Amino acid sequence: MVFKKRANNGFTGFQVPVIPRAPRSARRRGPLNKTVDDGQVCAFEILASIAGKLLEEGESSASSNASGGNSEGIIVKNREDEVKPSVTEGIHQGSCRGSIFTTEVASQNRDQKPILHANSDFPLEKGERANVKTENIESDDKYVNYSNRLVVDAPENFRESYNRKIKKGYRSDKCGLKDRLELYMSPSLVDSKVNVKYPFHRKPFPTDSFTKDGNDIKLDFRDDDENFIRCTKVCAKSKTFRSPRRMAHRRIKNLLSSKYWNVAPKLKDCELSRSDLEVPLYSKRKTSHGSDKSRHNTTVKRRKFFDRVSGVTSDGGFSSESVSNSPEKGNDGHKPSSSAKLQVTEESRVKFSINSFRIPELYIEVPETATVGSLKRTVMEAVMAIIEGGMHVGVLLQGEAIGDDNRTLEQTGLSCNENLDTLSFMLEPSSLVASPVSCIGDPSSQCDTSEPTRSPETLALESVITDTTVHDSNLPIIPANLVENNRDSAYSPTDTIVDKITPDSKAIVALPVSTESLAMVPLSQKIKRSEFVHRRTRRPFSVTEVEALVHAVEELGTGRWRDVKLRAFDNADHRTYVDLKDKWKTLVHTAKISPQQRRGEPVPQELLDRVLGAHAYWSQHQIKQHGKHQGGTLKITEASAERVSIQV
DNA sequence: ATTAGGG
DNA sequence: CCCTAAT
Numbered sequence: 188m189v190f191k192k193r194a195n196n197g198f199t200g201f202q203v204p205v206i207p208r209a210p211r212s213a214r215r216r217g218p219l220n221k222t223v224d225d226g227q228v229c230a231f232e233i234l235a236s237i238a239g240k241l242l243e244e245g246e247s248s249a250s251s252n253a254s255g256g257n258s259e260g261i262i263v264k265n266r267e268d269e270v271k272p273s274v275t276e277g278i279h280q281g282s283c284r285g286s287i288f289t290t291e292v293a294s295q296n297r298d299q300k301p302i303l304h305a306n307s308d309f310p311l312e313k314g315e316r317a318n319v320k321t322e323n324i325e326s327d328d329k330y331v332n333y334s335n336r337l338v339v340d341a342p343e344n345f346r347e348s349y350n351r352k353i354k355k356g357y358r359s360d361k362c363g364l365k366d367r368l369e370l371y372m373s374p375s376l377v378d379s380k381v382n383v384k385y386p387f388h389r390k391p392f393p394t395d396s397f398t399k400d401g402n403d404i405k406l407d408f409r410d411d412d413e414n415f416i417r418c419t420k421v422c423a424k425s426k427t428f429r430s431p432r433r434m435a436h437r438r439i440k441n442l443l444s445s446k447y448w449n450v451a452p453k454l455k456d457c458e459l460s461r462s463d464l465e466v467p468l469y470s471k472r473k474t475s476h477g478s479d480k481s482r483h484n485t486t487v488k489r490r491k492f493f494d495r496v497s498g499v500t501s502d503g504g505f506s507s508e509s510v511s512n513s514p515e516k517g518n519d520g521h522k523p524s525s526s527a528k529l530q531v532t533e534e535s536r537v538k539f540s541i542n543s544f545r546i547p548e549l550y551i552e553v554p555e556t557a558t559v560g561s562l563k564r565t566v567m568e569a570v571m572a573i574i575e576g577g578m579h580v581g582v583l584l585q586g587e588a589i590g591d592d593n594r595t596l597e598q599t600g601l602s603c604n605e606n607l608d609t610l611s612f613m614l615e616p617s618s619l620v621a622s623p624v625s626c627i628g629d630p631s632s633q634c635d636t637s638e639p640t641r642s643p644e645t646l647a648l649e650s651v652i653t654d655t656t657v658h659d660s661n662l663p664i665i666p667a668n669l670v671e672n673n674r675d676s677a678y679s680p681t682d683t684i685v686d687k688i689t690p691d692s693k694a695i696v697a698l699p700v701s702t703e704s705l706a707m708v709p710l711s712q713k714i715k716r717s718e719f720v721h722r723r724t725r726r727p728f729s730v731t732e733v734e735a736l737v738h739a740v741e742e743l744g745t746g747r748w749r750d751v752k753l754r755a756f757d758n759a760d761h762r763t764y765v766d767l768k769d770k771w772k773t774l775v776h777t778a779k780i781s782p783q784q785r786r787g788e789p790v791p792q793e794l795l796d797r798v799l800g801a802h803a804y805w806s807q808h809q810i811k812q813h814g815k816h817q818g819g820t821l822k823i824t825e826a827s828a829e830r831v832s833i834q835v
Numbered sequence: 836a837t838t839a840g841g842g
Numbered sequence: 843c844c845c846t847a848a849t
Contacts, residue, residue, distance in 0.1 A: 722843065722844070723843065723844090724843095725843070726843095746838070746839085747837095747838095748837075748838070748839095749836080749837060749838085764836095764837075764838085765837085765838085765843085765844090766843075768837095768838075768839075768840095769843065769844090772839095772840085836849100837848100837849075838847100838848080838849075839846100839847090839848085839849100840845100840846090840847090840848105841844100841845085841846085841847105842843100842844080842845080842846100
């Protein structure tokens with residue numbers, strides 16, 4: 188078949204590498220919500236939320252668990268008294284294979300702060316997965332507390348019992364954002380299946396995956412490969428969550444001059460973790476073959492003292508502190524990068540420290556007479572619009588988005604080496620992700636997961652963005668490790684907004700953009716794209732491949748890469764003819780330089796000699812006669828060049 | 836779709 | 843490896 192440039196380099200599935208998450212401050216302000224489109228996100232959220240949740244509430248033991256018969260699921264609650272019976276029951280009664288947990292409706296708590304709360308997706312069918320959101324609401328912070336959503340298997344009757352609640356809540360406008368949020372139904376998508384086991388007991392649950400033992404949590408989630416369909420649905424309904432009435436007098440403009448939210452991760456170190464504070468996250472991808480070949484065991488470690496956490500989240504907004512791992516030095520001896528196959532016993536760990544996720548720029552417009560409270564809600568809605576629209580987590584290495592979700596961290600070069608400091612994460616509202624309106628309203632249209640559809644609303648918002656934002660393009664991603672340092676120099680989105688705002692809109696309120704958000708930089712068009720069209724992961728040619736290439740070129744010459752491809756790499760989908768051409772180019776270069784200057788896996792000198800020979804031969808040949816060298820195979824030797832000239 | 840080259 | 847121009 189044909190080799191597309193990026194043919195097959197994308198893996199349909201992927202394993203979510205873990206994402207650590209964290210501490211309370213994070214939970215409180217980090218809206219990590221997602222919707223649909225890719226399991227990755229879900230995974231991320233899940234991991235993040237759960238990890239954070241558990242970590243924080245670690246001390247508050249939870250108790251109930253899958254008492255409900257065969258249920259594999261369990262219930263997670265932070266505080267027993269907070270668990271809402273009805274919900275719990277629903278979950279348990281069902282024969283649910285899944286599980287989730289959660290529970291607790293915020294409004295139910297009088298004294299205590301609600302910690303977790305879950306909603307199932309509306310159209311939840313038996314056996315289908317439910318969407319669960321977790322929310323941590325604390326006093327005044329409720330507007331920015333919205334955080335995560337979990338996607339899990341839903342119990343059979345979970346739906347029914349919850350629907351009522353949802354509907355009811357939705358109507359009562361008076362319940363405020365909190366309720367609305369809680370009750371918000373997202374018909375969508377659940378592309379990730381998560382089985383969470385949260386036994387607060389010593390024994391793990393019988394079947395899958397989420398276990399908590401002390402502070403250890405295991406998550407098992409899988410990624411569905413059919414996301415786009417759901418994506419579409421989601422988009423279509425995303426607005427459901429907002430009250431049209433309210434919106435009538437209020438325009439929320441989301442100025443996402445940046446569509447991506449940068450996260451500043453701090454990779455400290457790798458280590459063979461083992462700590463009582465660790466939260467191992469176990470994930471596996473549901474492969475079509477049903478094998479569990481892809482399993483990653485990740486660890487999220489909670490830092491005892493978040494030294495750097497303090498001021499970071501003080502500004503409100505959605506920054507979510509995440510887990511920090513103190514670099515535990517002395518743990519050398521881990522050279523995972525080169526020993527990809529020998530990791531049976533000791534699995535190297537890659538540690539991440541994500542400083543925070545920040546909310547992108549928001550553009551809010553409300554009447555002067557609006558109350559502070561309404562402003563808050565407006566902001567919240569704007570935020571929720573984004574969140575509900577779906578979130579993606581992008582992982583960038585050296586500024587380049589890593590597209591192959593299936594690759595292991597190791598394969599991606601995210602082991603313990605130098606690459607770690609160039610790794611960064613970003614949150615992007617998927618609904619705003621660049622993508623033509625093509626998908627809207629057309630459930631059948633193919634919306635690549637990488638290019639989610641967006642709701643009409645978001646489209647509208649985007650137009651505003653387009654008109655008022657001048658920095659929309661060519662803004663570089665600020666490397667995670669530079670975020671803090673760049674705060675002062677970062678441009679102020681607010682300024683831009685103000686300048687571009689229409690004169691008559693007195694009501695416009697530039698959302699206070701905290702300095703923190705300055706760290707969130709819009710990505711350039713180029714980078715945006717790369718988020719979806721990732722640079723392929725590097726795949727050094729093996730000596731064997733080189734040999735095959737050399738041989739083919741010797742016979743076919745240097746101008747027939749397609750033929751070379753067909754002949755020697757026909758079954759190597761990841762090697763395009765362009766790759767072969769490029770490789771040849773580098774081989775020639777390599778052959779010319781001194782061995783000391785060469786890098787990577789050494790290519791036998793013999794091959795390099797042949798490279799030079801073939802190169803010389805075909806260079807001559809090419810000039811002397813245009814393309815009809817099919818005559819014979821070139822036997823490369825030191826004399827090849829001469830022979831060439833003779834032949835010609 | 837391929838090639839050829841620069842980045 | 844990517845990107846582009848030129849075929």
